[in-house]
Amino acid sequence: xxxxxxxxxxxxxxxxxxxxxxxxxxxxxxxxxxxxxxxxxxxxxxxxxxxxxxxxxxxxxxxxxxxxxxxxxxxxxxxxxxxxxxxxxxxxxxxxxxxxxxxxxxxxxxxxxxxxxxxxxxxxxxxxxxxxxxxxxxxxxxxxxxxxxxxxxxxxxxxxxxxxxxxxxxxxxxxxxxxxxxxxxxxxxxxxxxxxxxxxxxxxxxxxxxxxxxxxxxxxxxxxxxxxxxxxxxxxxxxxxxxxxxxxxxxxxxxxxxxxxxxxxxxxxxxxxxxxxxxxxxxxxxxxxxxxxxxxxxxxxxxxxxxxxxxxxxxxxxxxxxxxxxxxxxxxxxxxxxxxxxxxxxxxxxxxxxxxxxxxxxxxxxxxxxxxxxxxxxxxxxxxxxxxxxxxxxxxxxxxxxxxxxxxxxxxxxxxxxxxxxxxxxxxxxxxxxxxxxxxxxxxxxxxxxxxxxxxxxxxxxxxxxxxxxxxxxxxxxxxxxxxxxxxxxxxxxxxxxxxxxxxxxxxxxxxxxxxxxxxxxxxxxxxxxxxxxxxxxxxxxxxxxxxxxxxxxxxxxxxxxxxxxxxxxxxxx
Numbered sequence: 001x002x003x004x005x006x007x008x009x010x011x012x013x014x015x016x017x018x019x020x021x022x023x024x025x026x027x028x029x030x031x032x033x034x035x036x037x038x039x040x041x042x043x044x045x046x047x048x049x050x051x052x053x054x055x056x057x058x059x060x061x062x063x064x065x066x067x068x069x070x071x072x073x074x075x076x077x078x079x080x081x082x083x084x085x086x087x088x089x090x091x092x093x094x095x096x097x098x099x100x101x102x103x104x105x106x107x108x109x110x111x112x113x114x115x116x117x118x119x120x121x122x123x124x125x126x127x128x129x130x131x132x133x134x135x136x137x138x139x140x141x142x143x144x145x146x147x148x149x150x151x152x153x154x155x156x157x158x159x160x161x162x163x164x165x166x167x168x169x170x171x172x173x174x175x176x177x178x179x180x181x182x183x184x185x186x187x188x189x190x191x192x193x194x195x196x197x198x199x200x201x202x203x204x205x206x207x208x209x210x211x212x213x214x215x216x217x218x219x220x221x222x223x224x225x226x227x228x229x230x231x232x233x234x235x236x237x238x239x240x241x242x243x244x245x246x247x248x249x250x251x252x253x254x255x256x257x258x259x260x261x262x263x264x265x266x267x268x269x270x271x272x273x274x275x276x277x278x279x280x281x282x283x284x285x286x287x288x289x290x291x292x293x294x295x296x297x298x299x300x301x302x303x304x305x306x307x308x309x310x311x312x313x314x315x316x317x318x319x320x321x322x323x324x325x326x327x328x329x330x331x332x333x334x335x336x337x338x339x340x341x342x343x344x345x346x347x348x349x350x351x352x353x354x355x356x357x358x359x360x361x362x363x364x365x366x367x368x369x370x371x372x373x374x375x376x377x378x379x380x381x382x383x384x385x386x387x388x389x390x391x392x393x394x395x396x397x398x399x400x401x402x403x404x405x406x407x408x409x410x411x412x413x414x415x416x417x418x419x420x421x422x423x424x425x426x427x428x429x430x431x432x433x434x435x436x437x438x439x440x441x442x443x444x445x446x447x448x449x450x451x452x453x454x455x456x457x458x459x460x461x462x463x464x465x466x467x468x469x470x471x472x473x474x475x476x477x478x479x480x481x482x483x484x485x486x487x488x489x490x491x492x493x494x495x496x497x498x499x500x501x502x503x504x505x506x507x508x509x510x511x512x513x514x515x516x517x518x519x520x521x522x523x524x525x526x527x528x529x530x531x532x533x534x535x536x537x538x539x540x541x542x543x544x545x546x547x548x549x550x551x552x553x554x555x556x557x558x559x560x561x562x563x564x565x566x567x568x569x570x571x572x573x574x
Contacts, residue, residue, distance in 0.1 A: 020073040030067075037063035037203055040075050049231060050207055051075040052083035053200055058524045060533075062086075062200045064153065078230035081478070082529065088224055090202045091211055092119065093151065095222050096445055097193035098141045103133075109444045112246045112437065114216075115489060116234040117226045119447070120243070122219030134220055138213040144190070148206030152189040161185040164194065172443040175262035181539050198446045198537070217243055237493060245498040246437055252283050253440060258504050261442050261540050268508060268542045280503050281550050288318070291497050292325035295407070295430050299331055302430045303377045304408045308415030308491075309434035310484040312454040312461070314501035314554035318434050319411045320564040321552065326407075334376075334402060335568075338412025340385050341369045345392030359483035361414050365394070370421055376402040377428065413483070416491035433495035438502040442540060451481070453507065456534060460513045461558040470517040474527040501554045508544035513559060 018032045020039050028039050036054045040046050040063070053076040054061050060082055067073075076083040092110060099108050107124035114120055122128065129137065156164075158180055164187070165173040173196060177185070187194050188201055202208065210231055214221045223233050256279055258264050267273045295302060305322070309315050323333045341364045342348070351357040365385070372382045379402065386397030402408065414420045416431050436454050441447045455477055462468035492498075515538055521531035546559050556562035 018067050019070045020067060021071070023074050032068060033066045035064050035066055035203075036061060036073060039067065039073070046075070049078070051077050052080075052086040052202060052207070055529065058528065060200070060529045062153070063203050078225065079227050081227070082533075084227050084230075086200050086202060087208070088119070089197050089199050090151070091208050091222065091224055092445060093188060093190065093193075093195060093197055093201060094141055094144060094205060094208050095121075095137075096195065097190045098137055098144060100193055101191070102137055102140055107444070110222075110441075110447055111219075111250070112447070113450070114221055114236060115239055115242070115492075116223075116236045118214070118221040118223040118236060120216065120219055120221055120246070124444075128215075128218050129220060131215065134213050134215060141211070141213075144205045145208055146206075148204050149190060150204045151201050153186060153201070154189065155184050155186050158183055158185050161187060161196065168194075170443075172260055172262070176260065176443050176540070179262060179265050179540060179542065195445065198442060199533070239493055241433075241495060241498050242437075242492065245500055249437060249500045249502060252280075253504055255283075256280065256504055258440065260440065260444075261448075264440070264504060264508060265542045268544055273505060273508075273544060274548065276505050277548055277550070280505060281553055284501075284503070284554065285321070287499060288321050289325050291432065291499065292322055292329055292331075294497065295326065296329045296331055298430065299405075299407065301427045302407060303402075304373060304410055304421075304424070304429045305333070306415035306420075306429055306431045307409065307411040307434060308413055308417075308432070308488060308495075309501075310413075310454065310488050311480050312458040312558065313435045314457075314557050315411050315434045317552075317554045317557040317562060317564055318499060318501060319409050320567050321554075322432075323409060323567075330405075332403065332406045333409045334400065334406050336384070336408055336410045338364060338369075338410060338414065340387050340394075340397060341365050342387040342394065344394055357483075359413060359487055361417060361419060361487065364414065364420075366420060370423055373408065373421065373424060376400065376408065379404070413487050416494045417487065418491070418494065430497075431495045433492050433498045434501055435492075435498070436502045437498075437500035440502070440504055440507075448507075450502070452534065452537065453502065456507065456510050456514050456538070457555075457558040459517055459534075460510055463513075463517050464560050469520060470514075470531055471521045471525060471527045474521070474530050477530075503553070503555055505544060506555050507538065508541045509546050509549055509555060509559065511538045511541050512543045513546060514538060 016032060017029050019027050019029050021027050028042065030039055036056060040051050040054065051063065053063055055074040055076060056065060056071050060076065078084055078087050096108065106126055109122055109124055111120045111122060158177060162174055162177045165177065185196055187196055190205070210225050210233065212223050212233060214223055214236060221236060223236065225232055226234060253259055256276055258276065267276050295305060307315055307319050319335065323335065326333050343363060343365050345356065348356040348358060349360045349362040357363060368385065372384065375382045381399055381401040384397040384400050385394045388395050416433060421429065436450050438448055438450050438453055459470045459473045462473045463470065515535060518531045518535040521528050549555050549559060551561055551563040
C-alpha cells in the first residue's frame with residue numbers, strides 16, 4: 001500500500017496558539033504554554049472571585065499548569081470540594097509562613113476542623129498567643145496577601161527534601177518522608193518559607209482573601225468560608241464538648257505514642273502494632289463504659305438514649321457495645337431503629353431536585369414515634385412499625401413492651417434534633433453524638449480529614465455489603481454530606497456526651513481493602529479525581545492485616561466479621 005496522506009490530512013508545524021474549551025461551550029485561544037489561570041482570569045466572572053484550580057482533560061491541575069495543546073477545561077471554584085481544599089491548604093501555608101516569620105523557634109500545630117469553617121491551631125512549646133500577638137499575626141498574613149506574592153513550586157529529589165527538612169529541624173517531616181513511595185517531592189516556597197503540603201495550591205497569596213484568626217480555648221482558629229458561602233466567614237458557635245472530645249482523643253494518641261502517621265508506620269514495621277490495637281480498643285471500651293455509667297446514674301429519669309452522628313461513624317456498633325455495657329451494669333436496653341418510622345414512599349418530602357429526601361425529618365412519622373415512646377415509657381404494649389424498603393411502605397412489625405428497669409436506645413441521624421421528640425421531657429432523654437473525630441495527622445501542618453476517613457470506611461463497607469463500586473459510593477457522597485450539614489451538624493451541641501469512633505490504626509487496616517476499589521474507578525469519570533486523591537493519601541500508610549482487628553471493634557462494622565452483627569438483646573412480646 002502506498003504510504004501517502006490523503007488530500008484532507010497534512011503534516012503541519014504546531015500552531016503558536018492553543019484553544020481551551022469550557023463546559024458552557026465558550027472557547028478561548030492563547031499562546032501555547034500559557035498557564036490555565038491566565039485563560040480563566042481573562043473572563044469577567046473570575047475577576048472578583050478567582051477559580052482555585054481547573055480540571056484539564058479530566059485531570060485536576062493547579063492554575064499554574066501550562067496549556068501545551070488544545071484542552072477541555074472546567075474551572076474549579078471554592079464551591080467545589082477540590083477548590084475548597086486548595087483554598088484551605090493555601091491558607092494553611094500562608095498562616096505557617098507568617099507565623100514562622102514572627103515567632104521563630106515556636107512550634108505550631110494545625111489540629112482539627114471546627115464548625116462553620118476553620119482549623120483549630122495550638123502551640124507546642126510555649127503558652128498560647130495572647131490577643132495582641134494573634135492580631136499581629138493576622139495583620140502580617142494580610143500584608144502578604146496584599147503583596148500578592150507567588151507560591152513557587154519546585155519538584156526535588158526525595159533525598160534533597162529530607163536533607164532540607166533535617167537542616168530546618170522539622171523532624172516530623174523527616175520521619176514521614178521515610179515512608180514516601182515516590183522518588184521526588186513537590187516543595188512550595190513563599191519568601192524564606194519552604195514546605196511540603198499534601199495537594200495543590202493557588203498561584204499566589206492574592207487569592208487568599210477571606211480569613212481571620214480567632215482565639216479559642218488554649219489555641220486559636222484560622223477561619224475560612226464554607227463552600228455554600230465562599231466569600232463570607234460564618235460565626236463559630238461555642239462547642240466546648242466537641243473541642244473537649246478532640247482534646248481527649250489527642251491525649252489518647254499521646255498515650256499510644258502516635259501523634260502522626262510516621263510513628264504508626266514505625267509500630268507496624270517493628271511488629272508492635274498489636275499493642276497499639278489493644279490499647280486503642282481498650283480506650284474505646286473505657287469511654288463507652290464511662291458513658292454507660294453516666295446513663296445508669298440517671299436511669300430513674302432517663303428512659304430514652306438517642307444516638308446520632310454522620311454517615312460511617314460506627315453508630316450501630318457503638319449502640320450495641322453501649323447496650324452490652326448497660327447490661328453489665330444492670331440496665332436492660334431495648335433498641336429501636338428510626339428507619340422503621342419512615343412514612344410511605346409517596347408521602348416522603350422532595351428535595352430541591354424533586355427527588356425523595358429520605359434524610360429530611362419530614363420523612364419520619366414523628367407523631368407515631370412520639371406516641372409509641374410515651375406508651376412504652378408508661379408500660380403499655382405497642383405494635384411497632386417496620387418499613388419495607390422494597391415496597392416503600394410501612395407495615396406492622398413486632399409487639400413491644402418496656403419493663404420498668406429497661407430503657408430505649410434509639411439510633412438515627414435525627415437523634416439530636418429537638419423537633420424529633422418535642423413533647424417528651426428532656427430529663428427523660430440522654431443524647432449521644434458519635435463521629436470519627438480524628439487528630440492523627442500526616443505531620444504538624446498536614447491534617448487528616450475526618451470526612452476522608454469516613455468516606456474510606458463507607459467505600460469498603462458499601463463494596464462488601466451492597467456490592468457498590470467505589471465510583472458509586474463517591475458519586476453519592478456529596479448528597480450524603482449535604483444531608484449531614486442540615487440534619488446532624490446543626491444539632492451536635494445538643495448532645496449530653498460525645499464519642500469519637502476514630503481508631504489510631506484504622507487507615508492502615510482499611511488501606512489493603514480500599515486501594516483495589518479506588519484503582520477501579522475509571523479515568524474520565526467525575527469520581528476519578530476523588531479516587532486518585534484518596535489513593536495518593538493512603539500511600540502514606542503501611543498496610544495492616546485486617547485480621548488483626550478485634551471482632552467487636554467498631555472498625556468491623558466496615559471491614560466485616562463483627563461478632564456484634566447479629567447481637568440482639570430484646571425479644572418481642574408474646
